[in-house]
Amino acid sequence: MKRFLLFLPLLVAIIVGAVLFAGIGKDPTKLDSALVGKQVPAFSLKDLKNPESTLNESLFRGNITLLNVWGTWCPACRDEHEDLMWLAREKKVAIIGLNYKDNRDDALVWLDRLGDPYRTIIYDPKGTLGFDLGVYGAPETFVIDASGVVRYRHVGVVNGRVWEQVLLPVINDAREDG
Amino acid sequence: MLRIVCLFLAITASAMTFADVSAVYGFDSRSEEQRYQNLIAELRCPKCQNQNIADSNSPISKDMRNAVYQMMLDGASNEEIVDSLVGRFGEFVKYKPDLDSRTFMLWATPAIAVLVGLLVVAGVVARSRKAGIAAPALSKDEQARVDKMLAERNQSGNG
Numbered sequence: 348m349k350r351f352l353l354f355l356p357l358l359v360a361i362i363v364g365a366v367l368f369a370g371i372g373k374d375p376t377k378l379d380s381a382l383v384g385k386q387v388p389a390f391s392l393k394d395l396k397n398p399e400s401t402l403n404e405s406l407f408r409g410n411i412t413l414l415n416v417w418g419t420w421c422p423a424c425r426d427e428h429e430d431l432m433w434l435a436r437e438k439k440v441a442i443i444g445l446n447y448k449d450n451r452d453d454a455l456v457w458l459d460r461l462g463d464p465y466r467t468i469i470y471d472p473k474g475t476l477g478f479d480l481g482v483y484g485a486p487e488t489f490v491i492d493a494s495g496v497v498r499y500r501h502v503g504v505v506n507g508r509v510w511e512q513v514l515l516p517v518i519n520d521a522r523e524d525g
Numbered sequence: 526m527l528r529i530v531c532l533f534l535a536i537t538a539s540a541m542t543f544a545d546v547s548a549v550y551g552f553d554s555r556s557e558e559q560r561y562q563n564l565i566a567e568l569r570c571p572k573c574q575n576q577n578i579a580d581s582n583s584p585i586s587k588d589m590r591n592a593v594y595q596m597m598l599d600g601a602s603n604e605e606i607v608d609s610l611v612g613r614f615g616e617f618v619k620y621k622p623d624l625d626s627r628t629f630m631l632w633a634t635p636a637i638a639v640l641v642g643l644l645v646v647a648g649v650v651a652r653s654r655k656a657g658i659a660a661p662a663l664s665k666d667e668q669a670r671v672d673k674m675l676a677e678r679n680q681s682g683n684g
Contacts, residue, residue, distance in 0.1 A: 378571060381615035448584070474588060481613040483571040483585045 380489070380500030381481055387414075387495050388479035395446050395454055395468035402469050407495040411521050412441045413514070414489040415465070415505070416477060418449040419457045421485040427504040428461050434510060435464035444468035447477045447485055490514060492521040550594045557597065564593050564606060569618045577620065589618075 382388075387404050394400045407414070415431060417424040434440040444465035446454050451470060458465075471477055480489070481500075490499040499517040501509060552558040565579040570586045578586040578593075589610060596606045610618050622628045663671065 375574065378615055378617050381612055474584075478588050478592065479613060481571075481615065483614065 377502045378483075380497065382489075382497040383499065385497055387491060387497060388476065390469070390471075390476040390479065392476060393470045395444070395451060395470040398451070398470075402467065404495060406443065406467060406469075407491045409493055410441050411493055411518055412443050412466075412491050414443050414445060414480075414491055416445045416447050416480070416482050416485050416487040416489075418447045418485050419453040420449065423504050424486045425461075427486055427506065428464070430504075430506045430510070431464040432462050433507075434505070438510070441466050445476060445480075445482075446470050446472075447482060448472060448474045488514070490517045490521065492524070550590075560603070561594065561597060564597075564603060565590055567620045568593070568607070568610060569620050571614050571618060589614075 387407050389404050391401055391403050394402050413434075417428075431442060435442055442465050444467070446468050448471070450472060454468075454470075469476060474482070480487075484502065486504060488501045488505050489497055490501075492498050498521050499514070501513060503509075505514070550561070552561065562579065566577050568578045568589060570576045570578050570581040570583060570589070572583045572585045573581045576586075578589045592610065593606055596609065601609075607619065616622055622631065624632050
């Protein structure tokens with residue numbers, strides 16, 4: 348018993364070390380979405396590019412899509428735009444945009460100038476769908492499977508590395524299931 | 526004079542920062558306003574993670590305060606309001622998470638720490654008691670020597 352007590356500090360140090368080590372490299376600002384495994388929330392919003400047409404959640408049926416939340420006010424969105432262009436062009440990824448708390452004219456100028464990687468863009472000037480999706484900062488990118496269920500949410504910029512290591516595996520899983 | 530100016534500035538400036546967060550919404554009763562204040566004080570901002578949505582001026586906190594207010598107007602209970610925000614932003618937004626398998630250690634750790642502390646104290650006390658009984662402070666010979674020395678000292682002191 349006495350001898351065991353001598354090793355107690357070592358034991359405590361090892362346990363604390365293991366717990367702290369597990370936390371290294373985890374970014375506390377990246378939260379798991381509460382919507383993973385749930386349907387995309389119902390919405391009824393205008394199409395950014397065709398103001399007359401109204402979009403709803405059926406937009407996400409039938410195809411695996413990336414839902415990219417962006418706005419012209421968001422510098423990191425500018426940063427990832429080239430990579431989204433690359434994904435749409437080279438990887439043939441179906442990307443749906445959610446233009447979040449922005450104004451239509453600015454958004455159209457941006458797309459005109461930088462190119463348009465989106466199949467469709469939902470225009471959400473008040474951020475209502477963004478709020479229902481739990482968006483807390485653009486850019487955010489959701490992987491949505493063919494039945495409209497949210498599979499994953501990535502907070503931050505999408506680039507080649509994020510695509511290879513994070514998004515593509517999730518999409519492959521969704522393909523196998525569906 | 527300078528002191529008075531400083532005091533005046535401090536008071537008015539603190540009122541200004543407060544106004545931005547609180548003065549926007551109107552309530553029918555004081556208790557409703559208190560309920561609102563309590564709710565936004567225990568909801569956490571997902572963007573600025575060390576603040577509640579009452580203190581944070583980030584756009585998302587503004588949206589969340591607005592949602593809380595709207596739901597209150599619609600007659601939602603506190604539980605419904607918190608659940609609706611948790612459904613969107615995750616368990617993270619609650620400063621007091623529910624007790625479940627993931628948060629068990631979070632809730633249990635303080636109790637465990639207290640228990641371990643009590644055990645250690647009890648152990649130390651028990652051991653010292655046992656030692657006290659097993660070995661009296663002085664043996665018979667030692668006690669006799671002490672008595673003798675004290676007696677001698679008293680005599681020399683008197684004499």
